Amino acid sequence: MSGVLVILEHRAFAQGSVTVPRVTLEALAAGVHLAQQLAIPCSAALIGDGLNDVLASPAFGPVRNVGLAQLLAVEHELLASYTADGFSIALHQLIASLAPEFVVFPHTYQVRDYAPALAARFGQSLVSDAIAIRIESGLPVFVRQLFQGRLNADYRMAASSRTPVPTFVSIQAGAFRAESLDAAAASAQPPQIEAFTPKLTSAQIRTVPAAPFRESSRSVDLTTASVIVAAGRGIGEQANVALIQSLAEALGAEMAASRPICDAGWLPMERQVGSSGQTVTPKLYLAIGISGAIQHLVGMKGSKTVIAINRDPSAPIFEIADYGVAGDLFEIVPALTEAILTTKAQ
Amino acid sequence: MKILVAMRQVPERDAPLAIAADAKWIEGSALSYTTNEPDAYALEEALRLKDSLGPASGEVIALTAGPEGAASVLRDALARGADRALHIVTPASPQQHDPLAVAQLLAAAIRGESPDLILAGLQSDDLGLGQTGVILAELLGIPHTTLVLHVEAISSGIRVKRELEDGWFQYVEMPLPALVTIQSGGNQLRYATLMGIKKARSKEVRTIDAASFGLQGTAASAELARVFVPEKQRETRMLTGTAAEVAAKLVDVLRNEVRVL
Ligand SMILES: Cc1cc2nc3c(=O)[nH]c(=O)nc-3n(C[C@H](O)[C@H](O)[C@H](O)COP(=O)(O)OP(=O)(O)OC[C@H]3O[C@@H](n4cnc5c(N)ncnc54)[C@H](O)[C@@H]3O)c2cc1C
Ligand SMILES: Nc1ncnc2c1ncn2[C@@H]1O[C@H](COP(=O)(O)O)[C@@H](O)[C@H]1O
Numbered sequence: 001m002s003g004v005l006v007i008l009e010h011r012a013f014a015q016g017s018v019t020v021p022r023v024t025l026e027a028l029a030a031g032v033h034l035a036q037q038l039a040i041p042c043s044a045a046l047i048g049d050g051l052n053d054v055l056a057s058p059a060f061g062p063v064r065n066v067g068l069a070q071l072l073a074v075e076h077e078l079l080a081s082y083t084a085d086g087f088s089i090a091l092h093q094l095i096a097s098l099a100p101e102f103v104v105f106p107h108t109y110q111v112r113d114y115a116p117a118l119a120a121r122f123g124q125s126l127v128s129d130a131i132a133i134r135i136e137s138g139l140p141v142f143v144r145q146l147f148q149g150r151l152n153a154d155y156r157m158a159a160s161s162r163t164p165v166p167t168f169v170s171i172q173a174g175a176f177r178a179e180s181l182d183a184a185a186a187s188a189q190p191p192q193i194e195a196f197t198p199k200l201t202s203a204q205i206r207t208v209p210a211a212p213f214r215e216s217s218r219s220v221d222l223t224t225a226s227v228i229v230a231a232g233r234g235i236g237e238q239a240n241v242a243l244i245q246s247l248a249e250a251l252g253a254e255m256a257a258s259r260p261i262c263d264a265g266w267l268p269m270e271r272q273v274g275s276s277g278q279t280v281t282p283k284l285y286l287a288i289g290i291s292g293a294i295q296h297l298v299g300m301k302g303s304k305t306v307i308a309i310n311r312d313p314s315a316p317i318f319e320i321a322d323y324g325v326a327g328d329l330f331e332i333v334p335a336l337t338e339a340i341l342t343t344k345a346q
Numbered sequence: 347m348k349i350l351v352a353m354r355q356v357p358e359r360d361a362p363l364a365i366a367a368d369a370k371w372i373e374g375s376a377l378s379y380t381t382n383e384p385d386a387y388a389l390e391e392a393l394r395l396k397d398s399l400g401p402a403s404g405e406v407i408a409l410t411a412g413p414e415g416a417a418s419v420l421r422d423a424l425a426r427g428a429d430r431a432l433h434i435v436t437p438a439s440p441q442q443h444d445p446l447a448v449a450q451l452l453a454a455a456i457r458g459e460s461p462d463l464i465l466a467g468l469q470s471d472d473l474g475l476g477q478t479g480v481i482l483a484e485l486l487g488i489p490h491t492t493l494v495l496h497v498e499a500i501s502s503g504i505r506v507k508r509e510l511e512d513g514w515f516q517y518v519e520m521p522l523p524a525l526v527t528i529q530s531g532g533n534q535l536r537y538a539t540l541m542g543i544k545k546a547r548s549k550e551v552r553t554i555d556a557a558s559f560g561l562q563g564t565a566a567s568a569e570l571a572r573v574f575v576p577e578k579q580r581e582t583r584m585l586t587g588t589a590a591e592v593a594a595k596l597v598d599v600l601r602n603e604v605r606v607l
Contacts, residue, residue, distance in 0.1 A: 084480075084489075084490060088484075108511070109509070109511050112468075112476050112480075112492055112493070113491070113492045116445070116477035116480035116484070117480050117481065117483065117484035117490070119446075120446060120480075120481045120484045121484070123446070123564070123565065124446070125444055125445045125446040125477055125564075125566055126475075126477060127568050128475050128476055140568075141571075145474060145576075146474060147357075147372075147471065147472055148471060148474065149576070150363055151363060151365070151372070151573050151575060151576070152573070152575070152576045153570050153571075153573045154570075155568040155570055155571065156568060156571035156572075157567055157568045158567070158569075165565075165567060166567075167568055169568075206489035206520060206521060207489050207490075207518050207519070208518065208520070209516055209517075209518045210516060210517040210518065211516070212510055212514045212515065212516045213514065213515055213516070214513060214514055215513070215515060226606070227606050251600075251606065251607075259530075259531065260530070262531075263530065263531030264531075264534075269513075275511060276509060276511065276512070276513065277513065278513075279512075283604065284600070284604050284606050305603075306580075307596070307604075312360070313584075316576070318582050319576060319578050319579050319580070319582075320579055320580050321580065321582045322581075322582065322583065323582065323585060323596070323599055324582045324583070324585070325584070325585050325586075325592050325596070326584060326586075327589070331589040332589050332592055334589075335590050335592070335593035336593040336596050336597070338593070339593040339594055339597045340597060340600070340607065
């Protein structure tokens with residue numbers, strides 16, 4: 001095939017409704033972009049059981065219409081629920097038979113769980129969590145983050161490494177625009193859905209997953225808050241939560257936090273923002289002592305205005321902030337709280 | 347249960363980072379180093395598991411691959427309660443960036459130990475690959491689960507609590523031997539006590555020269571070629587001055603531009 005193969009994910013719900021997570025569409029956009037730049041075909045595969053209805057569902061419209069060379073349904077009853085063993089074995093067989101040059105994944109928790117093992121079967125590691133792809137001298141250069149986003153790095157391919165071994169890349173959420181798929185849609189021919197049945201036995205699947213569950217119902221809904229004041233590890237200790245709370249009260253804002261603050265129990269879990277917490281889109285997000293790791297940013301970068309206070313002027317949070325203060329929060333926050341209260345009293 | 351914990355040495359979180367002259371990595375010599383955060387949680391989970399099974403129930407072994415200085419990660423692990431440690435000594439440079447190559451080194455050292463359970467961190471703070479543990483399981487031919495908060499021994503092996511996206515969780519059961527990658531925050535880290543630090547001095551740290559494994563090296567199709575400072579995505583207006591001046595500017599922004607006051 002010698003093209004790009006994108007591995008898709010979907011969510012199926014009771015009553016047969018299906019959704020395609022946004023990050024899957026973004027990975028598809030990355031794959032389509034890469035294929036166009038290199039003038040090679042782009043295909044995609046979905047893994048599971050009983051996928052015909054899923055691939056025919058309205059949610060998969062953007063996938064069907066993007067001009068794929070092949071759309072594959074990798075199906076087996078042992079793939080009905082995800083296991084790393086099942087997915088690695090099935091995709092190993094698919095990739096060995098299609099021989100794509102590039103395999104592109106969305107960087108989801110599921111992909112983190114099996115893709116490194118899959119790539120290792122081909123003697124490769126994964127260019128994980130890539131944020132951009134550009135072409136130089138006919139070869140792709142992948143960009144990924146180092147040090148929690150404080151630095152970036154180019155990953156280059158040697159010319160000799162185009163075929164025969166595939167290059168494995170996973171794409172960070174938000175790095176590519178899913179909307180770009182709509183533009184490609186107009187002229188495209190929907191491909192035939194092709195079934196691929198891997199050889200798989202139950203003895204090969206060594207883990208036994210139980211059904212997903214939620215810990216407790218969320219009593220705090222940050223998704224509707226219009227002003228959020230969020231604290232990060234920069235506050236140093238639990239006693240300093242009060243400092244942030246005074247500011248939040250002065251602003252009439254909801255309090256939120258980065259993960260380490262909730263892990264430490266300084267604020268309840270339900271106030272965590274990010275990939276394993278809530279996704280918020282307030283009018284104002286005030287980030288205090290938060291470095292701006294991607295897992296936090298995905299939860300708040302849809303905020304209308306972001307103000308960041310951080311003593312490190314090179315903290316990644318400033319890359320997405322509209323207003324920034326590079327300074328000590330222990331000086332700025334009390335001064336700000338006081339200034340707000342004075343203004344409100346006037 | 348024989349539990350092995352793979353621990354990586356990384357620069358301190360707030361360490362100032364300077365890009366090396368060849369732009370292949372950062373300037374390492376002046377930095378202070380620490381244990382990769384999820385790896386510290388992995389050690390904690392290993393110690394808790396051992397405690398829960400009874401003190402005579404087995405041992406906890408800390409393993410790192412890195413230059414000589416990386417031994418401090420192991421000494422810290424021993425002070426917190428690990429029973430012994432293995433140090434695969436690698437040259438200080440060139441830096442090893444391919445997780446497949448690192449996993450091959452770890453696998454070579456682990457084969458002689460045959461642990462029941464291997465714990466790794468879910469991802470390194472410096473490279474952020476999130477791959478070494480999973481590759482290691484693949485190389486050793488054992489089952490694995492990632493993003494785990496807790497591990498519990500059951501009659502058929504272990505039961506782990508795995509984090510999913512958006513606040514969802516899942517239990518997964520696996521036979522032993524198995525590998526689990528640990529997410530930060532599942533437990534509270536213990537501190538090294540004075541007693542622990544004292545005891546650690548008499549504990550064994552075995553060093554193995556990485557070259558002694560005679561590994562062939564890997565042929566990654568894409569390699570780290572250039573480290574650089576990220577470009578900004580939004581135009582950030584930086585507000586400067588004394589705390590009072592900054593506060594006044596912020597109030598002006600809140601009132602007249604964001605309109606929340
Ligand atoms: C799978 C996965 C899921 C995750 N999910 C989430 C999630 O949902 N939400 C989340 O937030 N994280 C999540 N994380 C963790 C994430 O990667 C980061 O580790 C975390 O967001 C860092 O939190 P922080 O910014 O508060 O801490 P740090 O990164 O330690 O940053 C602290 C900041 O405070 C600044 N600072 C220190 N002192 C001061 C001072 N006196 N004045 C001003 N500034 C100061 C420092 O310069 C630094 O930038 C996840 C990680 C993984 C791997
Ligand atoms: N040099 C190393 N020595 C020991 N363990 C390592 C090393 N590098 C990575 N690991 C383990 O692999 C995990 C994931 O690292 P990474 O794949 O770089 O994100 C870390 O949290 C460690 O547990």
